[in-house]
Amino acid sequence: MGPGVTESVLNFGPASELVGTLTEPAGRADPSLAVVIVNAGIIHRAGPNRVHVRIARRMADAGMLSFRIDMAGIGDSDGLGTNESVDEECVLSITAALDLLEDRGRATRFVLFGLCAGADYALQHAGRDRRVVGVASVDPPTMPASWKAHLIRGLRAARRPSVWYRLVTGRYGLMRRLLTGRLRASTPNQSGSAREQARSALRHLVERDVRMLLLITGNVKERYNYAGQLFDLYPGIGLERVVRVALRPSASHTFGREADKMALTRDLLGWLKETSFARPALVDAGADHRQEGP
Amino acid sequence: MSGLLFGSAATQLYGYYHPPSGTPTGSVLLCQPWGTEYQFAHRAMRLLARRLAGDGRHVLRFDYSGTGDSWGETTDADIEVWFDDVERAARELTAIAGPPARLDVIGLRLGATVAALACDRLATVDSLVMWDPILDGRAWVAADRASSGTGRPGAGRRGAGRPAPGRDGPIELSGRTVSPRFERQLLELSTASTSGLPPRTLVLWTSDDSSGGRGEMAARDGVEVETLTQPSPWVEDIAIGSGQIPTGAIERILEWVRA
Numbered sequence: 001m002g003p004g005v006t007e008s009v010l011n012f013g014p015a016s017e018l019v020g021t022l023t024e025p026a027g028r029a030d031p032s033l034a035v036v037i038v039n040a041g042i043i044h045r046a047g048p049n050r051v052h053v054r055i056a057r058r059m060a061d062a063g064m065l066s067f068r069i070d071m072a073g074i075g076d077s078d079g080l081g082t083n084e085s086v087d088e089e090c091v092l093s094i095t096a097a098l099d100l101l102e103d104r105g106r107a108t109r110f111v112l113f114g115l116c117a118g119a120d121y122a123l124q125h126a127g128r129d130r131r132v133v134g135v136a137s138v139d140p141p142t143m144p145a146s147w148k149a150h151l152i153r154g155l156r157a158a159r160r161p162s163v164w165y166r167l168v169t170g171r172y173g174l175m176r177r178l179l180t181g182r183l184r185a186s187t188p189n190q191s192g193s194a195r196e197q198a199r200s201a202l203r204h205l206v207e208r209d210v211r212m213l214l215l216i217t218g219n220v221k222e223r224y225n226y227a228g229q230l231f232d233l234y235p236g237i238g239l240e241r242v243v244r245v246a247l248r249p250s251a252s253h254t255f256g257r258e259a260d261k262m263a264l265t266r267d268l269l270g271w272l273k274e275t276s277f278a279r280p281a282l283v284d285a286g287a288d289h290r291q292e293g294p
Numbered sequence: 295m296s297g298l299l300f301g302s303a304a305t306q307l308y309g310y311y312h313p314p315s316g317t318p319t320g321s322v323l324l325c326q327p328w329g330t331e332y333q334f335a336h337r338a339m340r341l342l343a344r345r346l347a348g349d350g351r352h353v354l355r356f357d358y359s360g361t362g363d364s365w366g367e368t369t370d371a372d373i374e375v376w377f378d379d380v381e382r383a384a385r386e387l388t389a390i391a392g393p394p395a396r397l398d399v400i401g402l403r404l405g406a407t408v409a410a411l412a413c414d415r416l417a418t419v420d421s422l423v424m425w426d427p428i429l430d431g432r433a434w435v436a437a438d439r440a441s442s443g444t445g446r447p448g449a450g451r452r453g454a455g456r457p458a459p460g461r462d463g464p465i466e467l468s469g470r471t472v473s474p475r476f477e478r479q480l481l482e483l484s485t486a487s488t489s490g491l492p493p494r495t496l497v498l499w500t501s502d503d504s505s506g507g508r509g510e511m512a513a514r515d516g517v518e519v520e521t522l523t524q525p526s527p528w529v530e531d532i533a534i535g536s537g538q539i540p541t542g543a544i545e546r547i548l549e550w551v552r553a
Contacts, residue, residue, distance in 0.1 A: 001365070006303075007299065007306070007365075008299065009297040009298055009308065010297075011297060019296075019310075021297075021308075021363050041534060041535050041536075042337070042534060042535065042536050043333060043336075043536065044333070044336045045363075046333070048469075049469035050361070050362070050368060050469075050470065053362075075336065076297055254469070254535065255469075256330075256469040257466060257469075258464070258466055
């Protein structure tokens with residue numbers, strides 16, 4: 001952590017159930033922008049292999065304020081007691097974090113960072129909160145495979161002698177699975193309605209000019225294996241204009257190696273510095289910017 | 295309950311204080327594991343803290359220098375400094391809760407070993423729980439190397455890494471980059487030299503880890519050793535980034551602290 005960077009722990013939420021760590025630089029590159037880092041799955045806010053701490057402190061060194069939060073029921077935070085679903089309480093936690101930073105005059109525009117399930121929550125929240133101007137998502141679990149991704153996967157597999165050996169010796173049980181009707185894709189697919197829902201949500205983000213970074217590690221390369229996959233899945237909505245895709249097949253999903261952490265930090269900081277995020281003027285004056293939907 | 299930072303501005307430690315329910319009966323300091331074991335065991339340690347607080351204890355769990363939310367890079371991790379951190383955390387707990395009627399210290403994995411070695415620095419510790427302690431640092435380092443395949447950053451695996459540094463460069467252990475000094479400290483880690491154990495010490499095993507030293511611990515006066523058939527919270531449960539919560543082990547620790 002460079003000179004002048006300060007950290008503080010904030011308890012927040014309706015009854016201070018939630019906990020987050022604010023990392024503030026000595027001077028800010030953009031005083032109205034903050035990055036909110038949400039939990040990766042159920043791992044507390046230090047992040048897998050402490051990678052969230054790393055990126056928060058590197059961002060502060062580069063003049064960016066960040067807030068690493070434990071969403072409801074994760075890490076050091078309690079549940080909100082709303083009787084809502086776990087997913088909904090997580091999204092409400094993000095709202096509470098943005099409210100806190102806005103109320104304290106720290107930021108009016110936000111970039112959300114999420115890894116794994118955190119990526120899904122970040123994207124979900126971005127769709128309902130106009131204050132969000134950017135989303136950096138790493139390995140979002142709900143990202144489906146495209147037909148081309150299946151093809152690439154198959155062609156790659158065909159190059160491996162072990163695959164042919166298993167096929168010939170019946171290890172995959174293809175005939176049995178075909179006959180019993182139990183042959184199915186081993187990677188998640190989206191139903192037509194789910195894909196249409198996702199398409200609509202993404203189109204809404206494009207219309208709002210929300211900038212996105214999609215970073216894919218080697219752990220999901222079976223499912224997502226070429227840079228244009230997102231654009232093939234949801235064509236014609238202008239995603240190419242607002243999304244940057246970074247494929248990092250040598251990186252692990254939990255960033256356990258130093259090289260992985262360095263690559264993530266470089267990708268994220270590079271994107272943050274080079275991206276022109278929407279200015280507050282684009283937000284409708286007087287609108288309830290905190291809750292909305294596509 | 296609340297998260298807090300304590301200590302001087304340059305070397306702040308992160309702690310989480312759990313106030314007691316009802317009439318306070320004492321204070322408990324929790325010493326965390328390190329590395330991925332800390333990440334996996336976080337939920338279990340939090341639940342243990344909550345249960346102890348529900349039992350009338352002031353509880354503080356904290357992160358050592360260079361870990362979790364505390365100051366420092368992972369390369370700042372230093373076991374000698376952690377002994378000071380244990381002292382600082384105990385002082386913070388006293389500052390929050392007042393002089394304790396009794397003080398219990400509970401450590402898990404490396405936290406158990408650090409707690410045992412740091413106990414004689416604390417004014418009065420009534421009891422110590424060493425939960426799955428690492429008694430043989432060399433065996434632990436070897437096991438971590440074998441499971442993660444890590445070594446020096448940039449060496450080996452392809453990908454975006456920096457060039458392999460020289461022999462004195464940083465080292466990768468348990469998903470973190472650490473200093474050669476820290477690695478040496480781990481390799482030399484042993485509880486054989488601990489002389490200042492509290493009058494009551496429980497060594498609780500919930501795992502099949504047999505890295506050595508169980509016999510040596512059991513032979514000491516005032517040390518009780520128990521083995522429970524319980525999941526080890528510091529081991530990842532499938533691929534969720536967290537371990538299971540061994541409720542039976544937590545109950546046993548509560549019972550020990552109550553006695």
